[in-house]
Amino acid sequence: MMLADLPIARYRLTARWRNPAHLPDYAGSLLRGQFGATLRHLACMTRQPSCDGCPLQITCPYTRIFEALPPPTHALQNFSAIPNAYVIEPPPLGSTHYATGQELVFHVVLAGTAREQLALVIFAWQRALAQGLTRQRVPADLVQVDWIDSAQQAQPIWTANEPVLQDHPALLAVPPVPSSLKALELQIHSPMRLQQQGKPLRPPQLNARTLLTTLARRVALVLEFHAGQTQWGAQVPRVAVLSEQVHDERELRWHDWTRFSSRQQQEMTLGGVLGRWTLSAPGETLAELWPWLWLGQWLHVGKNASMGMGGYTLEALA
Numbered sequence: 001m002m003l004a005d006l007p008i009a010r011y012r013l014t015a016r017w018r019n020p021a022h023l024p025d026y027a028g029s030l031l032r033g034q035f036g037a038t039l040r041h042l043a044c045m046t047r048q049p050s051c052d053g054c055p056l057q058i059t060c061p062y063t064r065i066f067e068a069l070p071p072p073t074h075a076l077q078n079f080s081a082i083p084n085a086y087v088i089e090p091p092p093l094g095s096t097h098y099a100t101g102q103e104l105v106f107h108v109v110l111a112g113t114a115r116e117q118l119a120l121v122i123f124a125w126q127r128a129l130a131q132g133l134t135r136q137r138v139p140a141d142l143v144q145v146d147w148i149d150s151a152q153q154a155q156p157i158w159t160a161n162e163p164v165l166q167d168h169p170a171l172l173a174v175p176p177v178p179s180s181l182k183a184l185e186l187q188i189h190s191p192m193r194l195q196q197q198g199k200p201l202r203p204p205q206l207n208a209r210t211l212l213t214t215l216a217r218r219v220a221l222v223l224e225f226h227a228g229q230t231q232w233g234a235q236v237p238r239v240a241v242l243s244e245q246v247h248d249e250r251e252l253r254w255h256d257w258t259r260f261s262s263r264q265q266q267e268m269t270l271g272g273v274l275g276r277w278t279l280s281a282p283g284e285t286l287a288e289l290w291p292w293l294w295l296g297q298w299l300h301v302g303k304n305a306s307m308g309m310g311g312y313t314l315e316a317l318a
Contacts, residue, residue, distance in 0.1 A: 001235060003174035003291055007227045008298050010089075010109045010148040011118075011157075015129050021098040021138040026191070027090040028307035029259035030133060031106060035088065036066050038128035042120065065114050065121065068225065083218055085114035085226040086121075087300050089308045092189065093255075093274075104129075104140055107148070109298050112226025115170045122158055122165075150175065174294050177287045178316040183280040184293055190311035191255050191272025193303040200303070203252040203273055209243040211277070215301040216240075216292050222299055239292060245285045251276045272302065272309055278317070 024030060040051075043062035048054050057063055065086060070079035089107035098104060108125075110118065122145055129140040146154040147168045157166040194201045194210055201210065216239040220232040256271035279286070279293075293314055302310035 001231050001291065002229075004171075006172040006174070006223075006295070007115060007170075008109065008111045008172040008295070009115050009118075009170040010107055010298060012105065012107050012146040012148055012154060013125060013142060014144045014146075015104045015140040015142045017098050017100055017102050017104060018139045018141065019100055021104075021134065021136075021140070023091070023096050023098070023134065024257070024259070025096060026093055026257040026259075027095070027106075028088055028190070028304075028309065031090050032088050032307040034128045034131075034133055035124060038131065039066055039120070039124040042124055042127065061117050061120055065117055071225070082225050083222050084306045085111045085222065087298070087306055087308060089190075089311060110170075111222050111299070112228075114226065118170070119165055126160075172295075172298065174291045177290045178318065180318040181283050181286050181290075181316055183278055183317040184286055184289070185315045185317055186277040186279075186293070186312040187315065188252070188274050188277060188310075188312045190300075190308050191257065191270070191274060192301060192310040192312070193270065193272035194301075194310075195303055200271065202254060203250060206250065206252070206273070208246040208248040208279055209240065211248075211301070212243040212246070212289065212292070213240050215296045218301055218305065219292055219295050219299055239289065242281075242285050242288055246279050246281045246289075248280070249278045270304065270309075277312075 040062045043060055045056060046054055051057055051060070051063055051067060054060070058069065063069055066084060068082050068084045070082045087109040089109065091104065091106055108121065110121065126142045129142050131137065132139045141160065143160050144156060145158040147157050147170065148154055150173045155168055157168050158164070194206060194214055196210070213236070216236045220236050223229040223232050252273040252275040254271055255274045256269050258267050258269050279289070297312060297314055299305065300308065300310040
């Protein structure tokens, strides 16, 4: 697997509130919904009420970014849905109250061909924020967008004063495996919802195999369907084998949050685990798992990853 020049990019968006605002405890669903509605309005040329049956559905920027279409056939299985090429990373849990003029900071990850639509994505966010968030429609002004590189360094690429995209690599490189590696620790900062047969798994039901196979499958599908990199998928069975050699320790708690579904016109409660998850194994096993777990910091893992759930930071323990 190629671990350099991976087509994944994270962007930090900074906006400024025009009026006092109150966001929900977890704003991932709110941000995704407003972004999706605005993106569709900007991209749709036919003005059909639904994307189903639209003659431009395959080439439309909206569906390519926000509602990825599964292939008609696939060597492994027939997919009814595939992962999208974006992840919206909302402000940290509990960032709810904002004063006039205060900054709203969040991140967006784009993978594969979605990076080519960055100008449209930024314009959609600019329009969505100006139209207002929450049911009170509190407006905010997008003031700056930064590209965050593999070393977590920020490079300004767009400002409201100079709204022309600056050149940047928009690529990711997996760093070398740390020396004397004995364990990898995930600090889970947004609810991670791993499921089995459609049902969420609570902390006592979780194990390393479920985490690693779910993560590997997501990484492989994103890179295959949005970047044409099929080599990752061939290694997913190997991850399942390696997971049997992993001992895990968990300090996890369940966190529920509520979102309003515009499609179902009702509030829905979602939840996932937060906390610390440590994976220990022989050094050579951890070295093979390292790229998957490192990329998971960008692509997230589990249900509703596109709205930022299943986010974590990875720490190497020597």
